[in-house]
Amino acid sequence: MGSDDRRLEVKICGLKTAEALDAALDAGADLVGFVHFPKSPRHLALAEAPALVARVGGRARTVALLVDPDEALLAEVVAAFSPDLLQLHGKETPARVAAIRARFGREVMKALPVASRADLDNLPAYAEVADRILFDAKPDPGALLPGGNGRPFDWHLVAGLDVGRPLMLSGGLTADNVSQALSEVRMDGVDVSSGVEDAPGVKSPAKIRAFVAAARRAAAGFPDPSARAFKADGPEDLSPKVRAS
Numbered sequence: 001m002g003s004d005d006r007r008l009e010v011k012i013c014g015l016k017t018a019e020a021l022d023a024a025l026d027a028g029a030d031l032v033g034f035v036h037f038p039k040s041p042r043h044l045a046l047a048e049a050p051a052l053v054a055r056v057g058g059r060a061r062t063v064a065l066l067v068d069p070d071e072a073l074l075a076e077v078v079a080a081f082s083p084d085l086l087q088l089h090g091k092e093t094p095a096r097v098a099a100i101r102a103r104f105g106r107e108v109m110k111a112l113p114v115a116s117r118a119d120l121d122n123l124p125a126y127a128e129v130a131d132r133i134l135f136d137a138k139p140d141p142g143a144l145l146p147g148g149n150g151r152p153f154d155w156h157l158v159a160g161l162d163v164g165r166p167l168m169l170s171g172g173l174t175a176d177n178v179s180q181a182l183s184e185v186r187m188d189g190v191d192v193s194s195g196v197e198d199a200p201g202v203k204s205p206a207k208i209r210a211f212v213a214a215a216r217r218a219a220a221g222f223p224d225p226s227a228r229a230f231k232a233d234g235p236e237d238l239s240p241k242v243r244a245s
């Protein structure tokens with residue numbers, strides 16, 4: 001995390017090569033995401049993860065991206081590369097999110113697919129149990145991937161939200177539209193995958209650099225998003241506070 005706790009966080013997701021990871025780190029990404037989902041063109045096998053993730057060297061926070069993982073897979077992922085955050089991009093319920101967070105002691109970012117305001121009905125329940133929320137475009141029914149589709153959604157649907165947790169915007173972002181997105185909605189972070197690729201799963205170092213630079217410029221051009229502070233030193237205690245009698 002930078003010196004200013006309210007600094008816009010930039011996440012580059014779907015990294016699976018040393019070249020792409022080094023480009024994200026050199027560009028100053030705050031979070032680097034590693035997908036473990038076999039159907040994805042960005043899938044990173046756990047056998048390859050330790051050597052790749054070792055390159056991070058504390059220069060960014062590492063995110064393991066999973067879809068409806070069971071306990072065995074979660075344990076394998078944590079053992080393989082000890083991610084700083086677990087990003088849950090499936091149909092995990094708030095109770096499941098809370099259970100995973102308690103069991104594995106990692107920060108959890110819950111991805112919420114958005115196509116209409118109704119898709120935010122469960123946002124308060126997720127904000128109670130997750131450390132941060134990622135808004136993504138809702139895929140079409142039957143889509144192969146629950147995310148990473150390079151598909152934007154109506155950013156105004158998530159304008160003006162404050163649930164006491166850092167909020168990240170994703171879904172079809174690029175170096176060309178991230179400034180517009182951040183001018184329309186105040187977010188604590190942005191995330192991109194397809195928009196920094198030359199082909200599905202093939203990251204472009206130049207596009208990575210351009211995206212991070214564009215996001216930083218946009219953030220510098222607007223007031224800080226809110227007074228929300230980030231938790232940057234591990235999972236915050238989310239247990240219900242006993243009200244003093």
Ligand SMILES: O=C(O)c1ccccc1NCC(=O)[C@H](O)[C@H](O)COP(=O)(O)O
Pocket residue numbers: 013014033035037040041042043065067089136145146147148149150151152170171172173191192193194195
């Ligand atoms: O990136 C993937 O291949 C992926 C596969 C399965 C679940 C989630 C996936 N990505 C999640 C992310 O955090 C992406 O960065 C996010 O969906 C935005 O993707 P894009 O619209 O391609 O920038």
